[in-house]
Structure formats: C-alpha cells, structure tokens
Amino acid sequence: MPKVIFVSGVAGTGKTTISKEIHKYIPAVYLDKDTVGGKFSEQYLKGTGYDPNDRDSVYYKEHCRDLEYDVTMNIAMENAALGLDTMLIGPYTKEIKTKDWLDRKLAQFGLVREQVSVKVLFITVKDTELQKQRIIERNAMDRDQWKLDNWAAYEKSLTIPDVAWDLKESDIMVFDNSGELTEYRVREIVEFLNADEK
Numbered sequence: 523m524p525k526v527i528f529v530s531g532v533a534g535t536g537k538t539t540i541s542k543e544i545h546k547y548i549p550a551v552y553l554d555k556d557t558v559g560g561k562f563s564e565q566y567l568k569g570t571g572y573d574p575n576d577r578d579s580v581y582y583k584e585h586c587r588d589l590e591y592d593v594t595m596n597i598a599m600e601n602a603a604l605g606l607d608t609m610l611i612g613p614y615t616k617e618i619k620t621k622d623w624l625d626r627k628l629a630q631f632g633l634v635r636e637q638v639s640v641k642v643l644f645i646t647v648k649d650t651e652l653q654k655q656r657i658i659e660r661n662a663m664d665r666d667q668w669k670l671d672n673w674a675a676y677e678k679s680l681t682i683p684d685v686a687w688d689l690k691e692s693d694i695m696v697f698d699n700s701g702e703l704t705e706y707r708v709r710e711i712v713e714f715l716n717a718d719e720k
Contacts, residue, residue, distance in 0.1 A: 523637065523638060523639050523718075524601070524602045524605050524606055524607050524608070524637075524638055524639070525548070525550060525607040525608070525638070525639045525640075525641065525715065526598055526599075526602055526607075526608050526610070526638050526639070526640050526641070527544075527548070527550060527607070527608065527609045527610065527641045527643065527715060528610050528614055528618070528640075528641065528642045528643065529541045529544070529609060529610065529611045529612075529643050529645065530612070530613055530614045530615070530618065530642060530643065530644050530645065531613065531644060531645035531646060531699075532613055532615075533657055533666060533669060534647065534653040534654065534656040534657035534660070535645040535646055535647050535653060535656075535699055536645055536647070536656070536699040536703070537611050537612075537645050538554065538611060539703065540643075540645055540697070540699065540703065540708070540711070541554075541609055541611045543703065543708045544609070544708065544711060544712060544715065545609065547708075547709075547712045548607060548609070548712065548715060548716070549607075550606070550607035550608050550609040551597075551598070551601045551606055551607065551608045551609065552609055552611075553594050553597055553598055553608060553609065553610050553611065554611040554612065555590055555591060555594045555610065555611060555612030555614075556590075556612070558590065558593055558594040558597065559586075559589065559590030559591075559593055559594060560590070562586075562589075562590075562593075563577075563582070563586040563589075563590060566585065566586055567581075567582065567586065570585075575664035578668045578669070587616075588616075590612075591612065591614065591616075591617055592627075594610060594612065595610065595617075595627050596627070596630070596631075598610055599627055599628065599630065599631040599633065600631060602628075602631070602633060602637075602638050603631045603632065603633060615683050618642065618683050618685050618686065618687070619683050619684065619685075619686050620686060621686040621687065621688075623686075623687070624640065624687045625687075635688070639693075639718050640687070640689060640693060641693050641694075641695075641714070641715050642685055642687075642689065642693065642694045642695070643695050643697060643711065643714070643715070644682050644694070644695065644696045644697065645697055645699050646682060646696060646697070646698055646699065647698065647699055647700050648698050648700050649700045652700060654670070654673060657669060657670065658670065682696060692717065693718075695711065695714045697711060
C-alpha cells in the first residue's frame, strides 16, 4: 500500500530539513510544493505585472496558490496509482481544512482511501521568536519580507489547523521542532510514518 505523506507547517518550522531526513529512511517521491509550482507562479505574476516573489497577496492566492497545490497533489496521486510512496512538502492549510479535498484528489486517479496510507505530519515551533530567527537566517527575503514586516499579524496564523479529512488520530502527528533535530527524534517520526506496516 503506497504512502501519501503530508509534511505540513508554515515558514521557518523546518519542513524541508525534516522531510529530507525522513527521506533517508523512506525513499518516497519528494514533492516540495514550491519546487513543483514556484517557477510557474513567478512567470505568471511577472507576466501580469505583479511581484514574481509574492506569496502573500490576495492576487497570488486567487490566481496561483491553488494551482500549485493541485498540480503537486496530482503528481503525488499519479505516483500513488503506480504504487509509489510520495511525500508532499508545504503548508496545505486550506486543503487540510477542506473535508472532501483528499477524497476528490484520490478519485481523480481512480483511487480510494483504502488503497493508500495517508499520514499528516505537522511541523511546528512553539518558540515563535526562534521561528522568526530561522526565517531571517534562511535569507529568502524576497519571499519572507512581508512576514517579517507584519510579524504580529503573521504570528496569528501559526496555529495548527484541524484535519477535516476522515483520518485516525494515529495518522496525525504534531512535531515541535524547537530543539535539536537528533537522530532519535527523526526515528520517532519515521516510526509514526511506518506504524501501519507493523
């Protein structure tokens, strides 16, 4: 049974770092939403007279955001239909809160829930000042400047969304990435992702 793993979390939580550590143990098809759709959004925004690095405006959310997520998920579903594990990296906040989104995407590729193992891994940083520092240190100001300039407003969006999909509690994990990411902690995540195989 192929796995579909969602590594969710907002900027600065460490989704990319953790997902690449997981990949050492679960060599799934690796689909970072920004890599899959980012260049297309940049060209669209630039071509319509908007900042190609914008990821926070209403305009971006209306014209680019959903397309990036849909295309990334379509690639994951195509691989799942072939029996391959997939790992999707991105916030997926809107999708996780939409009850029928997962089942609709599965159905588009002739799949049902019983044919795939779905796991949701939320990466969070309880210390929001640490998270802010990590955003600064990753030096992607073209993407992050709005967040830093509007930190008080952005900080309010850092809550973990409720999963509207019909998943068991054992298929959802919240991981606080405030401390050192040790090998032991990575293995805890891997055990969670592999739990259905035991």
